[in-house]
Amino acid sequence: MSRLRFGVFLAPFHPAGENPTLALQRDLRLVSHLDDLGYDEAWIGEHHSAGSEIIASPEIFIAAAAERTKRIKLGTGVTSVSYHNPLWVADRMVLLDHLTRGRSMLGLGPGSLPTDSAMIGLDPTDTRELLDVNLDIIMRLLAGETVTERTKTHNLVEARLQLRPYTEPCFDIAVAAVASPTGPRLAGRHGIGLLSIGATLTKEGFDALAHHWNVVTERAAHFGREEPDRSGWRLVGLMHVAETREQAYRDVEHGIEQWFRYFQKVAAFPQMAVEGGDLREMIDYVNEAGIGAIGTPEDARAQVQRLREQSGGFGAMLMLSHEWANPEATRRSYELIAQHVMPNFQGGPTTHAESTLRAKRDASDTRAGHAQAQVAAVDHMTEKYAKEVADSR
Numbered sequence: 001m002s003r004l005r006f007g008v009f010l011a012p013f014h015p016a017g018e019n020p021t022l023a024l025q026r027d028l029r030l031v032s033h034l035d036d037l038g039y040d041e042a043w044i045g046e047h048h049s050a051g052s053e054i055i056a057s058p059e060i061f062i063a064a065a066a067e068r069t070k071r072i073k074l075g076t077g078v079t080s081v082s083y084h085n086p087l088w089v090a091d092r093m094v095l096l097d098h099l100t101r102g103r104s105m106l107g108l109g110p111g112s113l114p115t116d117s118a119m120i121g122l123d124p125t126d127t128r129e130l131l132d133v134n135l136d137i138i139m140r141l142l143a144g145e146t147v148t149e150r151t152k153t154h155n156l157v158e159a160r161l162q163l164r165p166y167t168e169p170c171f172d173i174a175v176a177a178v179a180s181p182t183g184p185r186l187a188g189r190h191g192i193g194l195l196s197i198g199a200t201l202t203k204e205g206f207d208a209l210a211h212h213w214n215v216v217t218e219r220a221a222h223f224g225r226e227e228p229d230r231s232g233w234r235l236v237g238l239m240h241v242a243e244t245r246e247q248a249y250r251d252v253e254h255g256i257e258q259w260f261r262y263f264q265k266v267a268a269f270p271q272m273a274v275e276g277g278d279l280r281e282m283i284d285y286v287n288e289a290g291i292g293a294i295g296t297p298e299d300a301r302a303q304v305q306r307l308r309e310q311s312g313g314f315g316a317m318l319m320l321s322h323e324w325a326n327p328e329a330t331r332r333s334y335e336l337i338a339q340h341v342m343p344n345f346q347g348g349p350t351t352h353a354e355s356t357l358r359a360k361r362d363a364s365d366t367r368a369g370h371a372q373a374q375v376a377a378v379d380h381m382t383e384k385y386a387k388e389v390a391d392s393r
Helices: 020-037 058-066 086-099 114-118 124-142 182-190 203-207 209-222 245-252 256-266 279-288 297-311 327-340 352-365 367-392
Strands: 005-010 041-044 073-080 104-109 147-150 155-159 172-177 193-196 233-241 292-295 316-320
Touching: 005 020, 005 073, 005 327, 020 058, 020 327, 041 058, 041 104, 041 316, 058 073, 058 086, 073 086, 073 172, 086 104, 086 124, 086 155, 104 124, 114 124, 124 147, 124 172, 124 182, 172 182, 182 193, 182 209, 193 209, 209 233, 209 297, 233 245, 233 297, 233 327, 245 292, 245 327, 256 279, 279 292, 292 297, 297 327, 352 367
Parallel strands: 005 041, 005 316, 041 073, 073 104, 104 172, 172 193, 193 233, 233 292, 233 316
Antiparallel strands: 147 155
16 A cells, blocks of 8 residues: 555635634645655645635745645645646746745646636636646646747737756646546646546545546546556545544534535536535534544545545545534644644555554564563673672671
8 A cells, every 4th residue: 555645725715704814824834834744745736706715816825835845745726727828837836846946836727716816707617628728728838838829818929938947858837627528638738647536526536536546547548648656646635533433423513514505605616616604514414424534633544545435546635625513623633634634645565553553563462471581681790799898798
């Protein structure tokens, strides 16, 4: 079993109307906390409307977070490339790659909120078509090509990058997948990673997980690429854990309703439709539909294993950042996952958890003999000392 990476997908989701300055600082502290706990990745979203997902530039946030962290890799989750000049997307990411000394990752997507694209005169069909075109341009620029091409929104004339990426041959790149085959087909075509976001947030998406990778492999074969590496596949899922299931349920009463109402009544994003009228129905929906885990570390561990089995294997488990619980309980949830879930999926063929449990088991099995030998050693040294005292008289 290959080592599974763990991380967070930070949209973020903050209640509209609260202090945005404090919320953004809370997000930065969370990323620093994850770095201290040994998480591998943090992906930061781009949104411009609807009042809850308030980071407009993941690149700027990553630059700030990079100065507060040491090891964790930081990705745009995702850059809505359909909104931007593809030359500047590639140029900014190369700059971040240098500033972070190789800790930057580029996540790409068409843009998830229709209220974002509407403000620049694009509809959801436009953004998906532009994703295809702009991703191709970005990949060519990062490969060192000079590009002349006119798109629906921009005109590139002998465009090229003045810097090469810090990471050789290039930093990690992944394309978002929600409900349509857009993301998987582009991942297969370009030989890049896949970010399955909404796929693990609904029952239908969970059922379609294996199909996502089938599309990737089919497109890769079509374009003559090698078999894609599943380590580049990242799944985004829902979790909150506490020492007991009862405590976890109490924790999420703090803010789970606001999160549900955002998807039910505000964000025009039907691929992430969630069910539930009252608090208990919302909690039960997460657990019973199989899309997440609200409970103990054992519940979270079982959910990761279910996702592995359903998907056929993937490279990173990203927890969708939310504010179901207060900041203290949220931080504790990530700590418990780092302590009791991550070791079961890390360490290669023999996981970290298995290795220490085996050492404990071996010591337990031989304890009686070792204890007897210790007693014998003490008796021996006691007798030796007594003899030394007697001989000295």
